[in-house]
Amino acid sequence: MTLLPSCHDVQTHLTEYLEGALPFHRRLGIGVHLLLCRVCSGVLRGLQALPWVAKASLKAPETAPEEARRALADVQALLRKGSR
Amino acid sequence: MTEASLTETDLIQRAAQGDSDAFGDLVRPHLALFHNGIQRILGNSADAQDALQDALLSIHKDLPRFEGRSRFSSWGYKICMNSALMFRRSRVRIQDMERPEPLALGPFDAAGHHTETDRRPEWQVEAQAHDLVERGELRDCLMRALDELPDSQRIVFVLKDVEDWEMEDVARHLQLAPGAVRQRLHRARALLQTRLRDHVLGGRP
Numbered sequence: 387m388t389l390l391p392s393c394h395d396v397q398t399h400l401t402e403y404l405e406g407a408l409p410f411h412r413r414l415g416i417g418v419h420l421l422l423c424r425v426c427s428g429v430l431r432g433l434q435a436l437p438w439v440a441k442a443s444l445k446a447p448e449t450a451p452e453e454a455r456r457a458l459a460d461v462q463a464l465l466r467k468g469s470r
Numbered sequence: 471m472t473e474a475s476l477t478e479t480d481l482i483q484r485a486a487q488g489d490s491d492a493f494g495d496l497v498r499p500h501l502a503l504f505h506n507g508i509q510r511i512l513g514n515s516a517d518a519q520d521a522l523q524d525a526l527l528s529i530h531k532d533l534p535r536f537e538g539r540s541r542f543s544s545w546g547y548k549i550c551m552n553s554a555l556m557f558r559r560s561r562v563r564i565q566d567m568e569r570p571e572p573l574a575l576g577p578f579d580a581a582g583h584h585t586e587t588d589r590r591p592e593w594q595v596e597a598q599a600h601d602l603v604e605r606g607e608l609r610d611c612l613m614r615a616l617d618e619l620p621d622s623q624r625i626v627f628v629l630k631d632v633e634d635w636e637m638e639d640v641a642r643h644l645q646l647a648p649g650a651v652r653q654r655l656h657r658a659r660a661l662l663q664t665r666l667r668d669h670v671l672g673g674r675p
Contacts, residue, residue, distance in 0.1 A: 392578070392581055392582025393578060393582060393583045393584045394578045394582035395582055401652050401653075401655055401656035401659060402652050405652055407648070407649070407652060425584045426584075429663070432663045432667065433659050433663060436659055436663060437631035437632065439603055439612075439666065440627075440631055440632050440662070441631075441632055442603045443603055443606070443608040443609045443612050444506070444510055444612060444613070444632060445506070446502045446503040446506035447502050447506070449502055450498075450501035450502040450505055451505065453505075453518070453519045453522075454501050454504070454505035454519070454522055455501065456519070457505075457522040457523040457526060458494060458497060458498065458501055460523055461493075461526040461527055462490040462493060462494050463490075464527070465488060465490040465530065468488070
Protein backbone atom coordinates (compact mmCIF):
# COMPACT_ATOMS: atom_id res chain seq x y z
CA MET A 387 0.00 0.00 0.00
CA THR A 388 2.99 2.29 -0.46
CA LEU A 389 1.14 4.49 -2.99
CA LEU A 390 -1.82 4.80 -0.69
CA PRO A 391 -2.06 6.96 2.43
CA SER A 392 -0.98 5.24 5.64
CA CYS A 393 -3.43 4.09 8.33
CA HIS A 394 -2.37 7.04 10.48
CA ASP A 395 -2.91 9.46 7.63
CA VAL A 396 -6.31 7.97 6.80
CA GLN A 397 -7.57 8.01 10.38
CA THR A 398 -6.36 11.57 10.90
CA HIS A 399 -8.62 12.73 8.07
CA LEU A 400 -11.67 10.52 8.52
CA THR A 401 -13.97 13.31 9.73
CA GLU A 402 -12.99 15.50 6.76
CA TYR A 403 -13.55 12.43 4.55
CA LEU A 404 -17.01 11.89 6.00
CA GLU A 405 -17.88 15.58 5.66
CA GLY A 406 -16.80 15.63 2.02
CA ALA A 407 -14.19 18.30 2.75
CA LEU A 408 -11.20 16.66 1.02
CA PRO A 409 -10.02 17.22 -2.56
CA PHE A 410 -10.83 14.43 -4.99
CA HIS A 411 -7.37 12.77 -5.08
CA ARG A 412 -7.22 12.62 -1.25
CA ARG A 413 -10.73 11.27 -1.07
CA LEU A 414 -9.93 8.64 -3.66
CA GLY A 415 -6.76 7.50 -1.85
CA ILE A 416 -8.58 7.21 1.46
CA GLY A 417 -11.50 5.44 -0.19
CA VAL A 418 -9.24 2.80 -1.69
CA HIS A 419 -7.34 2.39 1.59
CA LEU A 420 -10.62 1.84 3.40
CA LEU A 421 -11.56 -0.89 0.94
CA LEU A 422 -8.30 -2.70 1.68
CA CYS A 423 -7.80 -2.08 5.41
CA ARG A 424 -10.03 -3.90 7.86
CA VAL A 425 -8.88 -1.88 10.87
CA CYS A 426 -9.37 1.57 9.33
CA SER A 427 -12.77 0.59 7.93
CA GLY A 428 -13.69 -0.54 11.46
CA VAL A 429 -12.62 2.85 12.83
CA LEU A 430 -14.72 4.53 10.13
CA ARG A 431 -17.76 2.46 11.12
CA GLY A 432 -17.14 3.45 14.73
CA LEU A 433 -17.06 7.14 13.84
CA GLN A 434 -20.22 6.81 11.77
CA ALA A 435 -22.00 5.06 14.65
CA LEU A 436 -20.86 7.54 17.29
CA PRO A 437 -23.61 10.17 16.82
CA TRP A 438 -26.30 7.50 17.10
CA VAL A 439 -24.63 5.90 20.13
CA ALA A 440 -24.26 9.31 21.80
CA LYS A 441 -27.82 10.41 21.08
CA ALA A 442 -29.30 7.14 22.30
CA SER A 443 -27.11 7.01 25.40
CA LEU A 444 -27.39 10.66 26.38
CA LYS A 445 -31.13 11.07 25.91
CA ALA A 446 -33.06 12.61 28.78
CA PRO A 447 -33.92 10.30 31.68
CA GLU A 448 -37.56 9.67 32.58
CA THR A 449 -37.44 11.85 35.67
CA ALA A 450 -35.58 15.08 36.26
CA PRO A 451 -32.69 14.88 38.73
CA GLU A 452 -32.87 16.53 42.14
CA GLU A 453 -30.85 19.60 41.08
CA ALA A 454 -33.27 20.29 38.22
CA ARG A 455 -36.28 20.04 40.54
CA ARG A 456 -34.49 22.38 42.94
CA ALA A 457 -33.89 24.91 40.15
CA LEU A 458 -37.61 24.85 39.28
CA ALA A 459 -38.58 25.26 42.95
CA ASP A 460 -36.24 28.26 43.24
CA VAL A 461 -37.76 29.87 40.15
CA GLN A 462 -41.28 29.28 41.46
CA ALA A 463 -40.28 30.89 44.77
CA LEU A 464 -38.94 33.90 42.87
CA LEU A 465 -42.17 34.17 40.89
CA ARG A 466 -44.24 34.02 44.09
CA LYS A 467 -42.08 36.73 45.64
CA GLY A 468 -42.43 38.87 42.52
CA SER A 469 -46.20 38.58 42.43
CA ARG A 470 -46.63 39.89 45.99
CA MET B 471 -52.41 23.68 42.93
CA THR B 472 -53.86 23.88 39.45
CA GLU B 473 -56.44 21.32 38.41
CA ALA B 474 -55.21 18.24 36.60
CA SER B 475 -57.66 18.84 33.74
CA LEU B 476 -56.01 22.08 32.62
CA THR B 477 -54.59 21.95 29.12
CA GLU B 478 -51.10 23.12 28.26
CA THR B 479 -52.63 26.24 26.71
CA ASP B 480 -54.47 26.99 29.97
CA LEU B 481 -51.27 26.47 31.94
CA ILE B 482 -49.36 28.81 29.61
CA GLN B 483 -51.96 31.55 30.07
CA ARG B 484 -52.05 31.17 33.84
CA ALA B 485 -48.27 30.95 34.15
CA ALA B 486 -47.86 34.07 31.99
CA GLN B 487 -50.13 35.90 34.42
CA GLY B 488 -47.81 35.00 37.29
CA ASP B 489 -49.30 31.75 38.60
CA SER B 490 -46.20 29.96 39.84
CA ASP B 491 -48.04 26.66 40.41
CA ALA B 492 -49.24 26.69 36.81
CA PHE B 493 -45.69 27.41 35.70
CA GLY B 494 -44.46 24.39 37.68
CA ASP B 495 -47.15 22.15 36.17
CA LEU B 496 -46.30 23.44 32.69
CA VAL B 497 -42.56 22.90 32.95
CA ARG B 498 -42.31 19.78 35.12
CA PRO B 499 -43.10 17.22 32.36
CA HIS B 500 -40.22 18.64 30.28
CA LEU B 501 -37.78 19.36 33.10
CA ALA B 502 -35.65 16.25 32.51
CA LEU B 503 -35.36 17.14 28.80
CA PHE B 504 -34.42 20.76 29.54
CA HIS B 505 -31.84 19.80 32.18
CA ASN B 506 -30.37 17.05 30.02
CA GLY B 507 -29.79 19.42 27.08
CA ILE B 508 -28.03 21.93 29.31
CA GLN B 509 -25.98 19.26 31.08
CA ARG B 510 -24.72 17.86 27.77
CA ILE B 511 -23.23 21.26 26.97
CA LEU B 512 -21.97 22.31 30.38
CA GLY B 513 -21.25 18.96 32.01
CA ASN B 514 -21.97 17.93 35.56
CA SER B 515 -21.40 21.31 37.09
CA ALA B 516 -23.13 23.84 39.26
CA ASP B 517 -23.26 25.87 36.04
CA ALA B 518 -25.86 23.45 34.68
CA GLN B 519 -28.21 24.16 37.57
CA ASP B 520 -27.64 27.92 37.29
CA ALA B 521 -28.16 27.83 33.52
CA LEU B 522 -31.39 25.86 33.97
CA GLN B 523 -32.62 28.41 36.49
CA ASP B 524 -31.83 31.26 34.07
CA ALA B 525 -33.54 29.36 31.26
CA LEU B 526 -36.69 28.78 33.32
CA LEU B 527 -36.86 32.49 34.15
CA SER B 528 -36.45 33.32 30.44
CA ILE B 529 -39.18 30.84 29.54
CA HIS B 530 -41.50 32.50 32.04
CA LYS B 531 -40.62 35.99 30.80
CA ASP B 532 -41.17 35.01 27.15
CA LEU B 533 -44.41 33.05 27.70
CA PRO B 534 -46.59 35.95 26.45
CA ARG B 535 -44.67 35.76 23.16
CA PHE B 536 -45.17 31.99 22.75
CA GLU B 537 -47.50 31.70 19.77
CA GLY B 538 -47.94 27.94 19.72
CA ARG B 539 -46.35 27.49 16.29
CA SER B 540 -44.08 24.80 17.73
CA ARG B 541 -44.56 22.49 20.67
CA PHE B 542 -43.94 24.11 24.05
CA SER B 543 -41.23 21.54 24.78
CA SER B 544 -39.32 22.41 21.56
CA TRP B 545 -39.66 26.14 22.20
CA GLY B 546 -38.51 25.76 25.80
CA TYR B 547 -35.65 23.49 24.79
CA LYS B 548 -34.31 26.16 22.43
CA ILE B 549 -34.33 28.68 25.26
CA CYS B 550 -32.47 26.18 27.45
CA MET B 551 -29.86 25.64 24.73
CA ASN B 552 -29.35 29.40 24.40
CA SER B 553 -28.98 29.71 28.14
CA ALA B 554 -26.37 26.93 28.24
CA LEU B 555 -24.44 28.46 25.35
CA MET B 556 -24.50 31.90 27.00
CA PHE B 557 -23.21 30.34 30.21
CA ARG B 558 -20.50 28.57 28.34
CA ARG B 559 -19.36 31.82 26.73
CA SER B 560 -19.24 33.68 30.00
CA ARG B 561 -17.52 31.17 32.25
CA VAL B 562 -13.78 31.25 32.76
CA ARG B 563 -12.22 28.26 31.04
CA ILE B 564 -8.87 28.01 32.76
CA GLN B 565 -8.21 24.45 31.67
CA ASP B 566 -9.51 24.83 28.14
CA MET B 567 -6.23 24.25 26.39
CA GLU B 568 -5.96 22.31 23.15
CA ARG B 569 -4.54 19.06 24.45
CA PRO B 570 -2.70 16.71 22.14
CA GLU B 571 -5.40 14.05 21.95
CA PRO B 572 -4.62 11.54 19.25
CA LEU B 573 -6.24 12.06 15.88
CA ALA B 574 -5.90 8.39 15.06
CA LEU B 575 -6.29 5.12 16.94
CA GLY B 576 -2.91 3.36 16.94
CA PRO B 577 -0.58 1.65 17.50
CA PHE B 578 1.19 2.36 14.21
CA ASP B 579 4.57 1.34 12.82
CA ALA B 580 7.17 3.81 11.51
CA ALA B 581 5.39 3.97 8.14
CA GLY B 582 2.11 4.88 9.82
CA HIS B 583 0.40 1.53 9.28
CA HIS B 584 -1.27 -0.52 11.95
CA THR B 585 0.78 -3.04 13.86
CA GLU B 586 -0.53 -6.31 15.27
CA THR B 587 -3.56 -6.24 13.00
CA ASP B 588 -4.12 -9.97 13.42
CA ARG B 589 -4.35 -9.67 17.19
CA ARG B 590 -6.31 -6.42 17.14
CA PRO B 591 -9.82 -7.00 18.34
CA GLU B 592 -12.27 -5.24 16.07
CA TRP B 593 -14.89 -3.18 17.80
CA GLN B 594 -18.18 -4.34 16.36
CA VAL B 595 -20.12 -1.18 16.98
CA GLU B 596 -23.22 -2.45 15.30
CA ALA B 597 -23.47 -5.49 17.53
CA GLN B 598 -21.89 -4.89 20.93
CA ALA B 599 -22.53 -1.16 21.32
CA HIS B 600 -26.15 -1.57 20.25
CA ASP B 601 -26.79 -4.02 23.08
CA LEU B 602 -25.10 -1.75 25.61
CA VAL B 603 -27.06 1.27 24.39
CA GLU B 604 -30.29 -0.74 24.69
CA ARG B 605 -29.41 -1.60 28.26
CA GLY B 606 -28.47 2.00 29.03
CA GLU B 607 -24.96 0.97 29.97
CA LEU B 608 -23.03 3.52 27.95
CA ARG B 609 -24.42 6.73 29.48
CA ASP B 610 -21.97 6.93 32.40
CA CYS B 611 -19.04 5.95 30.17
CA LEU B 612 -19.96 8.63 27.63
CA MET B 613 -20.57 11.32 30.24
CA ARG B 614 -17.15 10.61 31.76
CA ALA B 615 -15.52 10.67 28.32
CA LEU B 616 -17.28 13.96 27.48
CA ASP B 617 -15.98 15.43 30.74
CA GLU B 618 -12.46 14.46 29.66
CA LEU B 619 -12.72 16.57 26.52
CA PRO B 620 -11.55 20.17 26.47
CA ASP B 621 -14.57 22.43 26.39
CA SER B 622 -13.73 23.58 22.85
CA GLN B 623 -14.05 19.98 21.58
CA ARG B 624 -16.97 18.98 23.76
CA ILE B 625 -19.12 21.83 22.47
CA VAL B 626 -18.39 20.95 18.84
CA PHE B 627 -19.25 17.27 19.36
CA VAL B 628 -22.46 18.03 21.28
CA LEU B 629 -23.73 20.62 18.80
CA LYS B 630 -22.81 18.67 15.65
CA ASP B 631 -23.25 15.01 16.57
CA VAL B 632 -25.82 15.14 19.38
CA GLU B 633 -27.91 18.24 18.62
CA ASP B 634 -27.57 17.78 14.82
CA TRP B 635 -26.49 21.34 14.04
CA GLU B 636 -25.11 21.95 10.55
CA MET B 637 -21.33 22.32 10.39
CA GLU B 638 -21.69 25.91 9.12
CA ASP B 639 -23.95 26.83 12.04
CA VAL B 640 -21.47 25.39 14.56
CA ALA B 641 -18.64 27.32 12.90
CA ARG B 642 -20.68 30.53 12.87
CA HIS B 643 -21.71 30.17 16.51
CA LEU B 644 -18.15 29.45 17.66
CA GLN B 645 -16.67 32.00 15.25
CA LEU B 646 -14.31 29.40 13.82
CA ALA B 647 -13.37 28.34 10.32
CA PRO B 648 -15.15 25.12 9.25
CA GLY B 649 -11.74 23.39 9.01
CA ALA B 650 -11.02 24.18 12.67
CA VAL B 651 -14.44 22.86 13.66
CA ARG B 652 -13.83 19.63 11.74
CA GLN B 653 -10.47 19.16 13.46
CA ARG B 654 -11.96 19.67 16.92
CA LEU B 655 -14.82 17.36 16.04
CA HIS B 656 -12.38 14.71 14.89
CA ARG B 657 -10.29 14.93 18.07
CA ALA B 658 -13.47 14.61 20.15
CA ARG B 659 -14.71 11.64 18.11
CA ALA B 660 -11.33 9.90 18.32
CA LEU B 661 -11.19 10.20 22.10
CA LEU B 662 -14.81 9.17 22.57
CA GLN B 663 -14.36 6.21 20.27
CA THR B 664 -11.27 5.12 22.19
CA ARG B 665 -13.12 5.29 25.51
CA LEU B 666 -16.15 3.48 24.12
CA ARG B 667 -13.99 0.80 22.55
CA ASP B 668 -12.15 0.29 25.84
CA HIS B 669 -15.49 0.04 27.61
CA VAL B 670 -17.07 -2.34 25.10
CA LEU B 671 -14.05 -4.61 24.77
CA GLY B 672 -12.77 -4.39 28.30
CA GLY B 673 -16.10 -4.25 30.06
CA ARG B 674 -14.83 -1.45 32.23
CA PRO B 675 -17.37 0.36 34.39
